[in-house]
Amino acid sequence: MPAAVVVGAGTFGASLADRLAGEGWEVTLVDRFAPGHARAESGGETRLLRCSHGDDVLYTRLARRARELWLELGGGVFVESGVAWLVRREDGWEAESERVLRAEGIPVERMAPEEALRLLPGLSPDGLAHVLHEPEAGVLHAARGVRALVERAQARGARLELGEAEPEGGAVRVGERVLEADAVVWACGAWLGRLFPELVPLRVTLQQLTLFEAGPEWAGAGWVDFDGPWYGHAAIEPHGFKVAHDVDGPPVDPDARPLEAGEQAMRSAREYLAMRFPELADARVASAPACHYSLTADSNFLFAAHPGEPGVWLLGGGSGHGFKHGPAVAEHVASVLGGHTEPEPRFALGRRRPGRKLRTAGSSPP
Ligand SMILES: Cc1cc2nc3c(=O)[nH]c(=O)nc-3n(C[C@H](O)[C@H](O)[C@H](O)COP(=O)(O)OP(=O)(O)OC[C@H]3O[C@@H](n4cnc5c(N)ncnc54)[C@H](O)[C@@H]3O)c2cc1C
Numbered sequence: 001m002p003a004a005v006v007v008g009a010g011t012f013g014a015s016l017a018d019r020l021a022g023e024g025w026e027v028t029l030v031d032r033f034a035p036g037h038a039r040a041e042s043g044g045e046t047r048l049l050r051c052s053h054g055d056d057v058l059y060t061r062l063a064r065r066a067r068e069l070w071l072e073l074g075g076g077v078f079v080e081s082g083v084a085w086l087v088r089r090e091d092g093w094e095a096e097s098e099r100v101l102r103a104e105g106i107p108v109e110r111m112a113p114e115e116a117l118r119l120l121p122g123l124s125p126d127g128l129a130h131v132l133h134e135p136e137a138g139v140l141h142a143a144r145g146v147r148a149l150v151e152r153a154q155a156r157g158a159r160l161e162l163g164e165a166e167p168e169g170g171a172v173r174v175g176e177r178v179l180e181a182d183a184v185v186w187a188c189g190a191w192l193g194r195l196f197p198e199l200v201p202l203r204v205t206l207q208q209l210t211l212f213e214a215g216p217e218w219a220g221a222g223w224v225d226f227d228g229p230w231y232g233h234a235a236i237e238p239h240g241f242k243v244a245h246d247v248d249g250p251p252v253d254p255d256a257r258p259l260e261a262g263e264q265a266m267r268s269a270r271e272y273l274a275m276r277f278p279e280l281a282d283a284r285v286a287s288a289p290a291c292h293y294s295l296t297a298d299s300n301f302l303f304a305a306h307p308g309e310p311g312v313w314l315l316g317g318g319s320g321h322g323f324k325h326g327p328a329v330a331e332h333v334a335s336v337l338g339g340h341t342e343p344e345p346r347f348a349l350g351r352r353r354p355g356r357k358l359r360t361a362g363s364s365p366p
Contacts, residue, residue: 001026003181004337005172009035009164010042011142011326013187014149019330021156023338029158030165030174030183035150036143038259041189043143044289045211047323048222048231050083050137051106052097054357058346060100064330069327072141073152077145079236082121082221083137086228086276087129088143093226093361094132109133119221120234121180122279139222139233144360149326167195171311183337187282187315190254190294192302196314199349200302203295206252207320208261209244210269212283229362230272240286241277246320247362254292261288293320298352299359301325303333303343313337316334316348321359 002025006017009031010276037043047069053059070078076131087094101108110132114123119133154160163174167186172179188195193202209232218241222233232242245268266288274281296302296315302317315333316322322329356362 001185004183004185005030005179005181005216006185006187007031007172008187008189008191009146009150009160010040010187010189011146011323012318012329013185014146014153015326015366016185016187016315016331016333017158018149018153018156019327019334021158024336027153027158028161028170028179029150029153030161030179031320032162032164035160036146038252040146041122041292041318042146042323044291045142045287046233046236046242047140047142048083048137048224048233049078049140049324050053050134050222052085052094052132053100053102053258054093054133055096055100056358057100057104058344059193059325059358060106062325063214064104065331066325066328067136069331070145070324073145073148073327074145075148077141077148078138080136080138080143081233081236082119082133082135083133084116084221084223085132086223086225087132088127088225088227089194090129093357098132103218107135109135120223120277121218121220122214123276124276125276133221137222140324156196156312167312170312181311183311183313185313185315185333189316189318190292192294192314192316196306199306200314200316201297202317203248204252204254205293205295206249206257207244207291207293208249208265208288209240209242209291210261210266210288211240211286212273212280213286214241214280214283218280225276227361228272229360230276241280241283245269245272245362246360248293248295248356252292257292258290261290295319296352298355299357300346300352301329302349303329303336303347305343307349319359
């Protein structure tokens with residue numbers, strides 16, 4: 001039986017441990033903290049799952065496959081609420097998405113802004129050209145999803161070890177112990193750049209979001225205003241109505257970043273809410289978490305062999321849109337580790353041309 005050590009139990013590492021254990025590997029999964037913890041990028045409340053990726057077919061297919069795998073995981077982790085794109089321009093990113101979704105046979109419908117009130121109660125249609133609806137997209141419960149993946153991995157025989165890991169040649173040191181395996185995969189999120197600074201140039205930024213109190217009458221779809229750039233979802237139990245600004249925040253140390261959003265972030269979320277969902281303008285804040293992105297230059301993920309250590313692999317670069325893809329990326333990685341597929345060239349190490357359109361039209365604040 002081949003053996004693997006996976007370091008990092010975020011969406012990528014937990015999905016991979018689960019996948020490999022299911023394929024009969026002997027798996028040790030290592031993390032500094034219990035799965036779903038608040039310092040991880042995969043922690044916290046919710047993440048959107050959407051197949052729209054502009055004209056990008058690879059990520060469209062990856063998201064669609066991931067959706068199947070999340071549904072298989074079950075446990076209510078994936079809520080098929082639909083995702084509504086609040087489109088400002090007829091010929092923008094969403095039009096490219098719509099073309100690709102139709103070509104891929106993924107359900108999508110275009111509707112007049114007023115019609116979208118049935119998806120998003122209280123939506124103000126002002127300034128919208130139309131709404132693009134992905135009815136089979138939705139919202140994932142994030143920390144809960146990671147825990148469910150780890151639990152299934154354990155049920156499939158994987159061993160979870162809590163402790164800080166460091167590379168030791170081709171092996172993994174955790175305290176006094178050195179773990180060796182046929183494959184070692186470092187899936188350490190924002191910390192990957194610190195562990196392998198000469199190979200992985202990641203930009204780690206502070207991101208803030210606000211969840212507003214809203215009763216069941218405010219339930220509905222996930223939503224994205226790509227050109228805004230804002231995104232969120234209608235009320236989802238037990239978290240509330242989410243509003244988040246999708247520009248890259250300031251650089252941050254993932255070990256020292258705040259766990260709560262600041263006043264300014266909450267104020268601008270409320271301003272957006274007042275503009276787009278005016279009836280909720282005075283809703284109380286339920287919670288306002290902070291998180292971080294681990295950004296590659298071009299927002300493609302990273303998965304590649306370590307050039308100096310046979311059997312060692314690097315996995316990460318979620319770039320603010322990686323959560324949903326975890327199980328599908330893990331399927332690809334497992335296939336590569338099993339010798340059945342070549343690694344996806346777009347995930348390779350090396351220089352990349354800057355770009356962020358897999359996630360947002362927004363830019364970094366000055
Ligand atoms: C505010 C916000 C909103 C987002 N919205 C979406 C969305 O709507 N849809 C979407 O798909 N994605 C979204 N994302 C992006 C997504 O959450 C990330 O891309 C994804 O969670 C990254 O997962 P990861 O496994 O790479 O990292 P992490 O979840 O950070 O996992 C890495 C793990 O490695 C562990 N680790 C690190 N170093 C070591 C070490 N030396 N020893 C042991 N363990 C170690 C850490 O403790 C951590 O648990 C969002 C992110 C944020 C912050």
